[in-house]
Amino acid sequence: MGFKKNSIITINKTITPLREIDRYKPDWDIIKSNIDKYYFQVSGISRVLPLLSSRGCPYNCGFCYNNYFNKSEWRGHSKEYIYEQIDVLKKIGKISGIRFFDDIPFCNLEQAEKVFTDIDIPWGVGIRPNQITEEFVQWVKKTKCFYIFLGAESGSQSVLNKIDKKCSVDAVKRAVSLLKNSNIHVRAGFLIGFPGETKEDIDETFNLIQQIDKGADNIDFSITKYIPYPGTSLWQKTLERGWEPPVTTQEWGDLMKSGFNYNVTECDYSDINYIFEACNKIINIII
Ligand code: SF4
Secondary structure, eight states: OEEEETTEEEEOOOOOOOSOGGGOOOOTHHHHTTGGGGOEEETTEEEEEEEOSEEOOSOOOTTOTHHHHTTTOOEEOOHHHHHHHHHHHHHHSOOOEEEEOOSSTTSSHHHHHHHHHHOOSOEEEEEOGGGOOHHHHHHHHTTTEEEEEEEEEOSOHHHHHHTTOOOOHHHHHHHHHHHTTSSSEEEEEEEEOOTTOOHHHHHHHHHHHHHHHTTOTTEEEEEEEOOOOTTSHHHHHHHHTTOOOOOSHHHHHHHHHTTOOOOOSSSOSTTTHHHHHHHHHHHHHHO
């Protein structure tokens, strides 16, 4: 963390991630009187609130803030903390679901099975494809899970390797096939625009989407453009491809407003519209 006071810039030392995370609880009182403003909708459930059952992630995907921010350390909340927080949420509002925004929630699978089975409220979560096994699907179907975001990222094995996803395209296919035709809404999330990504790579992503879309009414897709973050392992590769990063916070904000209008891929961006046309192609598939 750095700050400027009286023209003096101070950059604090990097700290290790918090370990005793149960000590830190959201101050729900702050939003209590205005709770209606904070509900959001997930998969048709309209009064959903967010919660964390853990922090950090032991993986090092090249595009993800985690490696730098959490130093690749996973730390779980205790069962007691999670139950208590859910009770608090139930008391302060008429919630109809909880979306867990953990980076990776099932590192302590034994505890997760117990907690997510016990909680008597619809819940959603994000997960890596290689965590979806037959056993996982069996127990999760018996719970009130209504939504799973699957971090698929790419249909190109070469891209998955380059971004250090430590996951295979086959694992994505297997996860989808295990979850299809369940009562759980599954959204497979893909990213395009990685440094050096080729048109063939992107085509492989679209092909995978078309393939897994067949006969799976409970599965849809999201496609997001790769966003370079300082401190990630893809950051340097992005700079090497000639990208000039924003300097000020305002410029970062402008980058978002402009729709991340940069190209660090191998695709020709006079053909830049290729990606956006391709996205439209996908939207048609989803509809
Ligand atoms: S993308 Fe997901 S699995 Fe990869 S480092 Fe980030 S949180 Fe972990």
